[in-house]
Amino acid sequence: MKFASLQGVLGEPLPSVFFVARELGFEGVELDWHAHAEIEDDGPLAPQNRAAIVAAARAARIEIHAVAAHFLNGGGIASADEAMQQFGLQSIRDGIA
Numbered sequence: 001m002k003f004a005s006l007q008g009v010l011g012e013p014l015p016s017v018f019f020v021a022r023e024l025g026f027e028g029v030e031l032d033w034h035a036h037a038e039i040e041d042d043g044p045l046a047p048q049n050r051a052a053i054v055a056a057a058r059a060a061r062i063e064i065h066a067v068a069a070h071f072l073n074g075g076g077i078a079s080a081d082e083a084m085q086q087f088g089l090q091s092i093r094d095g096i097a
Contacts, residue, residue, distance in 0.1 A: 004028030004065045014044055015056030028065040029057070035071050036091050047054075056083060 076088030
């Protein structure tokens with residue numbers, strides 16, 4: 001079993017969260033994704049930032065276990081609203097891409 005923490009629990013931004021997690025004895029971090037815009041060009045999880053995020057995690061010897069799409073907690077693929085379902089699906093596709 002591996003022990004990990006959610007980024008927000010550690011209260012640290014990228015990339016320092018990985019080093020804090022290692023200092024505390026964790027083996028992984030689940031990254032926070034609070035708004036769809038965070039994966040767009042100027043966001044912290046934008047495609048052009050991902051290599052640096054992975055490099056920082058590797059430097060700290062920390063795995064990225066998952067990405068938590070918090071903004072979908074209020075509605076997403078399980079929503080009764082079809083438009084929200086489609087938004088949730090597209091957000092997941094966008095995040096994976």
